[in-house]
Amino acid sequence: MTLHSLPLFVRLAGRPVILLGTGEPAEAKRRLLDRAGAVIVGEEVDAALAVVAIEEEDAAVAAVGRLRARGILVNAVDRPELCDFTTPAIVDRDPVLVAIGTGGVSAGLAAALRQRLEAWLPAGLGALATRLHAARPALRARYPDGGERRRALGAAMAAGGPLDPLGAVADVDVDGWLAADQPRGRGHVRITLGSPDPDDLTLRQARALANADRVIHHPGVPAAILDRARADAAREAWPAAAAGEGLTVELVMA
Structure with missing residues (x-):
């Protein structure tokens, strides 16, 4: 599936806009x-x-034209067809930022989703991020291989895991987790899909895709399902070679 926009976080402190x-x-x-x-x-x-x-249509269109002629990226309020970038609704759990965008077509929908997420995301989520950042040297020493480190974090942050970001984050003990031997995803998991709709994935199936290092897909598996895998997970059409390191998820339609 094609993205209508690439979400980016831009540091603007001290820069002219x-x-x-x-x-x-x-x-x-x-x-x-x-x-x-x-x-x-x-x-x-x-x-x-x-x-x-600018509220007046002709003046707004003219201003956008002048700015674009100078190579400037423009956001035109309430005119998505004139926008080079849009500003999302934001959930702020500093340093964690969650941005919800609709490409400028419905600011009301983005705002409604933001309100739901505000109630859902723990207030201490930013503190968890800060503790994880402070633990980076120890984490790299414990798991020097990038793939193994990613799998360890994925398992720890799963629902009910020791680092579950939607759990009791105030009580999370990152150092204690690092000192323990946490299980990590490995091997080969075969998922038979009963529906082409990604919303019909079970929690277990969605978690396997999110943690997969490699995804093998049989004919008929839709792109919308493959998009639920990590962006850096290898994707291979069936038949594929034997599984390598890490977790391989094989997808087949029922």
Whole structure:
């Protein structure tokens, strides 16, 4: 499946961003840019990004044209067809940021999803991320192989695992987990799919795909299912060679 946009997190602290327009739409963008530490400037200043929050149609289209002619990426408020980038709804668990985007077609839907996630994601999620960052040297020493390290973290962060990010994160003991011998995904798992809809995957099937190092797919397995695997997992059509290191997941339609 093709992405309509590539989600990126851009560090704007101290960098100029052009903001054009007045009224509440422009003020909302100003508040967002202020939170990111951007330096808000006018059209005459050199910048890599610009936000056009001009309500009058012709003036907005003209401003977008001028800015694009200078090679500036533009966000045009309420005009997704003119946008080079869009700004998502954000759940902030510093340093964890969750961004929900709809390509600019429904800000209301993005906001509704953000509200649900706000209630779902623990307030201490950022603290868990900070502890994991501090443990990186010890984690690399314990698991020097990148694939083994990834599998260990995947198993630990699964539902009910010792590092479950949706569990009681305030009580997570990263050092204690590192000192223990945690099981890691290996071998070959064969999944028979009863439906082409990825929403019909069981929790166990979704977890196996998320932790797979290699995915072998038989004819008829839809791309939407393959997209549930990690982006860096190898994907091979059946028939494929014998499994190598790590966890191999074989997918076949019923």
